[in-house]
Structures are given as C-alpha cells and as structure tokens.
Amino acid sequence: MIKPYQKILIQDCGEPLVPISLEQFAVESPHAYQKLGAPYHLSGVDSPYYVRQEVLERLINAQTQLQSNYPGWNILIFDAYRPVEVQQFMVDYTLAEILKARELKPDLISLEQHQAILEEVYQFWAVPSLEPATPPPHSTGAAIDVTLVNNTGKIVDMGSPIDEISPRSYPNHFATSSHSEEQKYHQNRQILAEVMILAGFQQHQNEWWHFSYGDQMWAGLTNQQENGNKSIAKYGRYSFIKSGS
Numbered sequence: 001m002i003k004p005y006q007k008i009l010i011q012d013c014g015e016p017l018v019p020i021s022l023e024q025f026a027v028e029s030p031h032a033y034q035k036l037g038a039p040y041h042l043s044g045v046d047s048p049y050y051v052r053q054e055v056l057e058r059l060i061n062a063q064t065q066l067q068s069n070y071p072g073w074n075i076l077i078f079d080a081y082r083p084v085e086v087q088q089f090m091v092d093y094t095l096a097e098i099l100k101a102r103e104l105k106p107d108l109i110s111l112e113q114h115q116a117i118l119e120e121v122y123q124f125w126a127v128p129s130l131e132p133a134t135p136p137p138h139s140t141g142a143a144i145d146v147t148l149v150n151n152t153g154k155i156v157d158m159g160s161p162i163d164e165i166s167p168r169s170y171p172n173h174f175a176t177s178s179h180s181e182e183q184k185y186h187q188n189r190q191i192l193a194e195v196m197i198l199a200g201f202q203q204h205q206n207e208w209w210h211f212s213y214g215d216q217m218w219a220g221l222t223n224q225q226e227n228g229n230k231s232i233a234k235y236g237r238y239s240f241i242k243s244g245s
C-alpha cells in the first residue's frame, strides 16, 4: 500500500503554517469539505486555507505570473491544509459515494470488493496515515488543490470537476483529443500547470488540480525528472495540537 515516494526521508524545516489571504485568492464558499461536515474541529483547525510559509510565497509568485499572462485572472484555492482526521472523513465519504453510484450496499459486499473499491479511492486520495514517516500530502501544509477564475469572474472549464474519480482527472486526459472543446480544456489545464510548475510546484500524476512543494510527493517527482537528484522532503505532518498539550 506504501507508494514509492512515501519512502522518501522527511526532515521538517520547522516553517510555520500561515493563513492564505482570501482577499488575494479566489475561494469557493462554503468550502466543499466543510459543507459535507468534515471534522476540522477535532484537530483544532478553524479553516482549510493554511499552507507553509514558502508554499504561500510560491503560490503568490504563480498568481503574479498568471496575471501577467492573463490580466484579471485568479487562482482559486479549492483546498489546502487538511488534517488527517479530515483525510479519513473524505476517504470514507468517497468510498460511500462510489458504493451508492454502483447501487452496492456496504453490508452486502465482500471484503475483496471493499478492498478493490478502496484501491480505486487511493488512486486519487492519499491514505489517511497517522504514521509520521508517511503523512498525507495535505496534512503537511505543502499541497494545494487549485483551479482558475477568468477576468469575468467565471471558473475556467477544465473538462472535469475537482475530485472526480475517473481518467478525466488525469492532467493529460484531453491532450490528444480532436474535439475543439476538449482541446480548450487541455489548454486551460496547461495555463494552470505552467504557472504552478514555473513557481516550483510539482503536479500530481493523476489529478490536474493537485500541486505541492516540499513534501514527499514533490521530492519523488523532482528526483524522477532530474535523474540522479536526491531531494528529500522538507515538510512532514503539521499538527495544530502539539503533543503533550
């Protein structure tokens, strides 16, 4: 179940988690997981809109670049910091939604069926591990889920919604399409990926919206691209509730 990038060493640099200015970036309101009742209160968190200091600086750089290419456009922050308890809630929720869509009753499926569906969920959602060596990316404050808003305030169409469990979520899903509408979705995804990557982020291989800087996934992807490189992760799990308090 452990993915190769989760074997990468973490040496947390101790940078604080800082709030993302909601005047500077677009956000969806109410927040998608808060709307579902995700238990942020269990971790003493008042908002999902936090990231590590350097991640915020890079996000601001990405938006500055975007606005110099496309005046009036904004990055929309769909999700940022996610405590492990919320990760668990979203994994459970996603599994339940798949069962519902396939008209399967949780009590009537076999252990093997349950395991196979969980594997599908884990292609998109990280395992809600409390083990310090394998933190879910969003629990480190290094990962963000983002999309774009254009100069008329409209969310840019990427061809599939954030969090969809489907091949349409793969960043290059529409890359070779001959339909003009789908070619446009690909161009839009590229506008987002280009400014994020230029600012130092890495993009999740299955999700057009997920980017990170400084976590294990970022280090793994950086090492893959730069042969011989041995990046380690600079951010581990961040907890608002300190142990012993």
Ligand SMILES: C[C@@H](N)C(=O)N[C@H](C)C(=O)O
Pocket: 124, 125, 126, 136, 137, 138, 143, 145, 163, 204, 207, 210
């Ligand atoms: C599914 C999406 N919202 C997401 O954040 N996926 C990554 C891999 C995660 O769970 O950390």
Ligand SMILES: [Zn+2]
Pocket: 138, 143, 144, 145, 209, 210, 211
């Ligand atoms: Zn994500």
